[in-house]
Amino acid sequence: MRLYLPRDSVTQALGGEQLATALKAEAARRGITLTLTRNGSRGLFWLEPLVELETPAGRVGFGPFTAADIPALFDNPATHPKALGLVAELPFLKRQQRLTFVRAGVTDPLSLDDYAAHGGWAGLNRARALSGAEICAEVTKSGLRGRGGAGFPTGIKWETVRKAEAAQKYIVCNADEGDSGSYADRLLIEADPFCLIEGMAIAALAVGATRGYVYLRSEYPIAAAILSQAITLAAQSGHLGGFHLEVRLGAGSYVCGEETALLESLEGKRGVVRAKPPVPALVGLFGHPTVINNVISLATIPHILADGAEAYAAFGLGHSRGTMPIQLSGNIKHGGLFETAFGITLGELVEEIGGGTATNRPIRAVQAGGPLGAYFAPHQFDILYGYEEYAKAGGLIGHGGLVVFDDRVNxxxxxxxxxxxxxxxxxxxxxxxxxxxxxxxxxxxxxxxxxxxxxxxxxxxxxxxxxxxxxxxxxxxxxxxxxxxxxxxxxxxxxxxxxxxx
Structure with missing residues (x-):
């Protein structure tokens, strides 16, 4: 028997380790050979802990799973009261367009073989056959914009760093995910860390950088442990070449999510915003040209290089190309990560996909884009999800968080x-x-x-x-x-x- 149980922060908080121990003990008691794979989360948080059973037809889910549900799973999975059917066919997942998160919840986060078997390293292998200018042109053509909140064209930033003349250049990943209602960075790192590593290695090839840092918030200890192990494995297997990558932990300052304050913190100083210009692309970490991108921006790069810029740009709306991992939270029935192309309406996201409020009361407001984002009322639910569309309505896409409030909020x-x-x-x-x-x-x-x-x-x-x-x-x-x-x-x-x- 082969089972899957996430090792992510949410499942851990819900007793995942105790559940894993109990599953192994029950299998041993019954004389059943059990292979328990600790995968990442698929982002269906209202169903976690989500246990999956491998069957000839695909993986069948059971959740939210507790220790009391274990005996019935070994007795007869087909009649289990928590059985959800094939996980891939669940409406919340089936309706998504997963490009960046395609492996999340599917693979073992720390298995190089699993990553390669599901398309990993294809983007990096292609990038090695291209010049830096060609890689930057491909990223520019894809239309990818910064997923951390600013929405600046990623390819233009890279090209600026590539053209800068310097003996040392850096790649910095901003993983200081401080927005309330945002968790895409954490989920990606815990579920598919090699994807981020591959994206940073491609960025290094593009601009001529030899060192990279992931600035990760210290409130994510599980993500930090998984990412550190993944970097070691990737380096030992030769995938990083001459690119040296490290994880550095922040101390909890929200403003260090701003790129120049982040650089100050990385340099060992107090996290205070720098005046611009000069921009970090020219005078960044330790005064050298630096690419600073969010986790999701960098983790999207392998897909763009593997499948081509045109394939990625085929998704989206206007100048908002590709997909966005939208994070549904707050007072919502189906809270979780939903990756889809730009262009979906706010009403579809919170009412159809999110299922409305968990309290079954009317929605009064939705805050989009984190604590800096604007509130939207139900009469605005026909707004299309896109950078310019939200800006025209006085709002922000931000990092993709949506927090829902019912009619009792003041x-x-x-x-x-x-x-x-x-x-x-x-x-x-x-x-x-x-x-x-x-x-x-x-x-x-x-x-x-x-x-x-x-x-x-x-x-x-x-x-x-x-x-x-x-x-x-x-x-x-x-x-x-x-x-x-x-x-x-x-x-x-x-x-x-x-x-x-x-």
Whole structure:
């Protein structure tokens, strides 16, 4: 008998190790030879722990699985009460267009043979037959834009670094995934680390870099362990050639997700945003030309090189080409990662795919793009998922997170929370962010306690405009998005609250 049980953070948090031990013990008690593969998560979080049984027809799923479900699995899997049928046929998975996450939950994350058997290293092998200019041209032609939030064309960034003359160049992966409601980076690293490694090796070939760093948040210890082991295996097997790759852990600062603050932290300094220009592509890590890309951007590169730029660019909408791993969370029935081409509507994502709220109450708001992102109301659910489309609606794609709230949420409280969070996370480098977030929180609190709503509302809008136009980086510049969208869409919440509600 062959079973699959994820080793990712979610399954571990739900007792995955104890479940693995219990499965092995039950098999031994019955005299059954069991092969238990610790795969990555498929991203169907409401079904985890998700145990899969290999059958001639394909892998059959059982979940959410507990130790109490083990005897029935060995007795007769066909009549198991938690049986879900073929995992590949589950509607949540079948409707996806998985390119970057095609191996997530399918392979053993630390098996080089498994990775190669499922198309791994094909992109790197092709890249080795191309010049750096040809690799950059292929990435540019694909239309890939930064999946970390900025949406800058990846190929243009690479070409800038390639043309820069320097004795040393670096590849830096931004894995400091700090957005609430975002987990695609962690899931990819825990499920398919060789994909990220391959993408970084291709980037190194493209621009002439010999060293690379993955800046990973310290709150992801399982991801850190898996990625470190995978790098060692890839290096020992010769796949990295002369490219040296290391994992470096951040200390929990949200602003270090901004690329220049990240570089400061990598250099051993306090994580404070740098003024630009010069851009990191020319003066980056230790003053050398540096490619800085998000995990998903780099993990998408192997597919682009293996199948060709045209195949990737065939997916998408307008200037938003390819696919996006959209992360559904918050008060939602089917929370999980859903990779699909740009162009799907917000309503399809949260109501059809996500199944609506977990509480079965009406949706009141959806925050898109992380804590810096704007809120959307149900009357906006026909908006198409794309960079320009969201920008026109006053929102952000960001890292692809969608957080759902039902009709009990108070949006003034959410605006206060946003400002309070940014006041805490600001690096303090620029005045609009450092002071503006604090003054903004105070204004919202005065409004909520009845301290002259109208004058303070006008002042709040003026403050937000100042932060948007004058902040040094996106942390201060995008802080107004959740505040202004909440104020515009839900003005009735910005009134004095009863003392008991506070």
């Amino acid at each position: 949006m003034a409280r959410m605006a206060r929370f946003a400002l309070e969070f940014w006041a805490h996370e600001s690096c303090g480098k620029c005045t609009p962010c450092r002071i503006g977030s604090t003054r903004g929180r105070e204004l919202v609190e005065r409004i909520m306690t009845g301290g002259g709503a109208e004058p303070h509302l006008a002042l709040l809008r003026e403050l937000c405009d100042t932060m948007k136009s004058a902040s040094l980086c996106a942390l201060g510049g995008f802080t107004p998005y959740p505040v202004l969208s909440a104020l515009t869409l839900f003005p009735e919440d910005f009134t004095a609250l009863p003392a008991a509600a506070e």
